[in-house]
Structure formats: C-alpha cells, structure tokens
Amino acid sequence: MAEKVIIRKNIRKFKINKFIDEQDLIISEEPLTLFINGYQFLTLMVLQEDLEELIMGFLAAEGIIEGKNDLKKIDFKYDRTVAMIEVKGDFSPAAYKKRTLTSGCGGGSTFINLKDCAAASHISSDLKLIAAKIPLLMSNLQQNSEYFQQTGGTHIAALATDNQIIYQFEDIGRHNTLDKVIGRALKDNIQLTNKIVLTSGRISSEMVVKILKQKIPFLVSRSAPTEAALKIARARNLTLIGFCRGKRFNIYSGEERIKLD
Numbered sequence: 001m002a003e004k005v006i007i008r009k010n011i012r013k014f015k016i017n018k019f020i021d022e023q024d025l026i027i028s029e030e031p032l033t034l035f036i037n038g039y040q041f042l043t044l045m046v047l048q049e050d051l052e053e054l055i056m057g058f059l060a061a062e063g064i065i066e067g068k069n070d071l072k073k074i075d076f077k078y079d080r081t082v083a084m085i086e087v088k089g090d091f092s093p094a095a096y097k098k099r100t101l102t103s104g105c106g107g108g109s110t111f112i113n114l115k116d117c118a119a120a121s122h123i124s125s126d127l128k129l130i131a132a133k134i135p136l137l138m139s140n141l142q143q144n145s146e147y148f149q150q151t152g153g154t155h156i157a158a159l160a161t162d163n164q165i166i167y168q169f170e171d172i173g174r175h176n177t178l179d180k181v182i183g184r185a186l187k188d189n190i191q192l193t194n195k196i197v198l199t200s201g202r203i204s205s206e207m208v209v210k211i212l213k214q215k216i217p218f219l220v221s222r223s224a225p226t227e228a229a230l231k232i233a234r235a236r237n238l239t240l241i242g243f244c245r246g247k248r249f250n251i252y253s254g255e256e257r258i259k260l261d
Contacts (some may be wrong), residue, residue: 004028006150027153029172033082036064039090046078047147047154048172050180054199055083061210064091064118068096068186074164076157120212123237127194127217128259129162135157138222138244140165148200156200157181159190165198166190167244174201178210192216203242205229217257222245 011024032051033043036059046054053075059065066086072086137160142148145156147170157177158168169180178199185192194220197211203221204229211219212232220241224235230252233240239254251258 005029007127007146012144021038025151027151027172028193030082033086034058035082036085036087036093038118039091039093041093045172046175046176050169050184051076051080051173053169053180053183054176055179055183056084056186057179057181059085059087060182060186061179061213063213067142069089069208082200084165120209120232120236121215123212123215123217123239123254125193125215125217125257128257129196129218129239130257132247132259133162133259134220134241134249135244135247137196137198138220138249141168141200142222145170145200146177156198158198158244159195160196160198166195168198174199175207175210177201178207183212196220198244201224202226203229203240208232208236208238208240212238217254220249 007026007028008023009026010105011022013020013022026255027047029045030048031043032046034041034055055074056068056071059071065071070088071119072088075084076082077084092116097200136243141156141158145154147154148156148259154170155174156170157180158166159166159181167184171177178197181197193215197214197216197220199221200223201221202218202223203225205226208229210221218239222244224242225240230240233253238252239257240252241249242252243250
C-alpha cells in the first residue's frame with residue numbers, strides 16, 4: 001500500500017442502531033500545479049501516481065502537445081505538488097486563466113469550447129465488437145481496481161482491445177484517469193484507432209472530445225452520458241456505451257459497430 005495514496009483515519013460508523021469506532025482507509029488528494037515554459041498554468045487535484053502520464057494526456061487534450069516529442073521535460077518539485085514542464089515551441093497562457101480544477105468535474109466549460117468540438121475527429125473506423133465481450137472487459141476493470149476496492153474513493157479508466165485490458169489507471173477524478181490512459185498511449189506510441197476506452201465515471205462532453213481528439217472509436221462506461229456528450233458522439237460517429245453493468249449495456253451512438261457474434 002502506497003503510504004501517500006491510502007491513509008488510515010479514525011472514524012465512527014453507525015450499524016444496526018449502534019455506533020462503532022474503528023479505522024477506515026481513505027484515498028489521498030493532493031494539488032498538482034503545472035508551470036509550462038515558466039508560466040503558471042493551472043492546478044489539478046490528483047492522486048499522486050502516474051503523474052507523467054497524467055500531464056502528457058492533459059497537455060494533449062488541451063492541444064498544447066500532439067505527441068511525446070513535443071514534450072521536452074517534466075521536473076517535479078515540492079513533494080511532487082509542482083511540475084515544471086517544458087514544451088517545444090512558443091507557449092502563451094493568454095487564452096487561459098489561472099484556475100483550480102476540481103477532481104470531479106474538471107472545470108467543465110474550461111475544457112471544452114466550440115474550437116474543441118470543431119477539432120474533434122469524425123470516427124470512420126469499421127472495427128466491430130462482439131457484444132458479449134464488452135461486459136467482461138468492464139468486469140475486469142472493476143476487479144483490478146486496487147484502490148477502489150480498498151477505499152471506494154477512486155475512478156478508473158483503461159485502454160483495451162476487444163479481448164483484454166492493456167493497462168488501467170485510478171485517480172480521484174474521472175478526467176484524470178482518462179488523461180492518464182491517453183498519456184500512457186502517447187508515451188508508448190500505441191495506435192489508438194482500433195482501441196476501446198473503459199471508464200467508471202459519468203460521460204461528459206469534454207470526455208467525449210478527449211476521446212475524439214485521439215480518434216478512439218469506442219468509449220464504454222458503467223455510468224450515464226450527458227445530453228451534450230451524446231450529441232457530440234452522434235455527430236462524430238463515436239460508439240458510445242453507458243450503464244455497462246452485469247451482462248447488459250446501453251448503446252447511445254455508433255451501434256453499427258456492435259454485433260451479436
């Protein structure tokens with residue numbers, strides 16, 4: 001158990017009409033302030049693991065880098081609560097404000113605008129998935145989520161093929177987990193146009209845009225999409241699946257890529 005990730009705290013529980021004093025496992029949450037080419041950019045609230053992947057995925061989602069070769073270096077300071085980042089080319093923070101992004105919602109409107117939607121790729125993949133395999137992938141995602149199993153306090157996201165999970169990440173925020181997945185793919189030069197992303201969290205419009213920017217054809221969640229997410233997914237032909245629980249799921253868009261056998 002990582003010392004800074006899971007912390008024991010004394011709590012009081014109410015069970016069957018009585019109080020019980022005991023220890024509980026609590027997930028940690030720490031700030032990570034990003035400086036890009038000397039400019040303070042923003043602060044994320046994060047789980048302090050896989051931070052390089054998180055930063056790479058976030059920078060790609062914001063359009064600051066296109067691939068790992070655009071990232072010159074990352075130096076962590078002050079117990080990994082500050083990241084000094086150097087990227088190639090000129091970087092101007094004029095289009096951004098200094099802000100703190102909450103782990104749950106990621107600032108919402110900060111991440112998505114008309115320019116983001118216009119830049120999102122139309123998915124032309126003819127890859128098809130067998131329906132029965134999708135719940136199996138989601139089941140594996142949950143079973144392998146170490147910190148969620150212990151604390152119930154994390155979101156999970158994974159990159160997968162139709163047969164297996166390639167890797168997965170946990171964090172306190174669903175956006176963070178998705179950035180970690182994308183960042184790891186950039187780091188490893190993984191082809192994403194034939195892959196699936198699984199997530200435990202609600203599917204918002206900015207999450208759909210992140211997926212579309214990387215030309216990933218499938219996004220699967222055990223939760224629900226928002227209306228804005230659904231509109232963008234349908235406009236860009238993304239296969240969007242929600243409420244993947246047990247042996248069932250809902251297909252909200254791109255249903256032609258899902259087959260029975």
